[in-house]
Amino acid sequence: MIEARAMSKRYGDRLAVDSISFEVARGEVVGFLGPNGAGKTTTMRMLTGFLPPTDGTAVIDGHDMLTDPLRARRSLGYLPESPPLYPEMDVEGYLRFVASIKGVPRGERRSAVERTLERCGLVDVRRRVIGALSKGYRQRVGLGQAIVHDPPVLILDEPTVGLDPVQIREIRTLISNLARPAAGGTQHTVILSTHILSEVEAICQRVILIHRGRKRVDAPIADLVREGGGLESVFARETARDESEPEAATV
Amino acid sequence: MRHVGTIASRELRSLFVSPVAYAVLTLFVLLAGFFFLSSLLQFEEYVLRMQQFQYFDQLKELNLNDHVIAPFFGVMSVVLLFMVPGITMGLFASEKTNHTDELLLTSPLTMWDIVLGKYLAAAAFVSLLVALLALYPAILLLYGDPEVAKTLAGLLGLWLVGLAYAAIGGFASSITRNQIIAFAFSFVLLLVLWMLSFLADLGAAGGAIGAATGFSDFLRWLSTAEHFESFVKGLIDTADLAYFAVLVGTSLLLTKFAVESVRWR
């Protein structure tokens, strides 16, 4: 459902992402791990088509982001690092706007917005102006805009950053439910970035770890726990290695 | 381009909950009232003085169109110079500070959905300003007989000036994330564009670029003031219409490139 094909991104003469490739299958929840500055946001921006890769391409739901961007974007829900919100709009109006530009047919918008308000726990603040909401609620509205059109692919950049423990648990539950929907619901494929290891253990089946723009680990969590001595030691080991060891580790 | 309307209506709704829109509306209406009244009073004073000195020939020459409405429209076209940038400064700049550019550019929208949608919103606001402005000369109908056609031509000119300003202001907003810079940049652009004909005159008079009369003609052609004048005189010329179309089209195209280029840095 999500495929990165040898994607690289160069900012000036700085190589932020260096030929990253991976695949995420339908229904998987993958944790995209790495220390700050590793290149997670840059990679996700290339996956979503916001940034064109210097090299390589992304394929979303079978559509190449470079050659068929509109269709690729239609399959996509994206929560950027900072939630993209119009502070002067109310929650409901904002979600209706997003539903519209994401291509939800007019007749289905109302129910799409209702479903999103419920899923994200926003029913009580539906008429509130976004700029007056707390950070936790704003993050939920951000998540709401990513799922309002029920896209098969979700790309979430640090969805729980800056939230308190209760809010973090709520968001995690929500994300877990997206990948295991009730009968008839869309099964979402999720890739979420974080530098919180427990987050990955709580909701992901697989980990892709990058460091200094390169993929270092790509393995099921179960394997890492069994063979690598747990997520924490894998993370410490992989991010401690320096540039002189180029190839990606496979555990 | 199915989403032009969606983008435009969101933009308008946001505009009308912002204090900027109301500040611009209020200031514009007040300034219009002030300048209208002052050109009217000046006109009356003229009339009085000419009756006093019995300059009947000149008195016959005086008319509402040339001596009240034309100067009024002229002043208002200058007022638009700093009103329209106030409206357009946030068009694209605020998307960057809200991070909503990431939402728009990863949605199944075309670049024209975004650029035209935003332009239409600004154009609608400008149209509102010009419609409000039309009320003042309409007052003259009550106690005088201005030429309606000539007045309407002038209003059309003012509207086109406003539409061109909106496109240029939108472009200024697309190249920065700072609304103040967007305002200042569009104001400078518009001012220069407005004054090009004066520059051309200066050049011709001084003979500095006398050799390049073609160039000074080109400057004069580029100047909005030059084209606006002919509308106020009641002349609706396709060449002038084309000028504004070119100005709007070029600005929108540049805006599109600027929005796209953010992703290619």
Ligand SMILES: Nc1ncnc2c1ncn2[C@@H]1O[C@H](COP(=O)(O)OP(=O)(O)O)[C@@H](O)[C@H]1O
């Ligand atoms: N717009 C940009 N211009 C220049 N350098 C950038 C830009 N965005 C990110 N970088 C650099 O690229 C590297 C990767 O950044 P980023 O993708 O944000 O990492 P992460 O999300 O993993 O923290 C960092 O060194 C960062 O400084």
Ligand SMILES: [Mg+2]
């Ligand atoms: Mg990041």
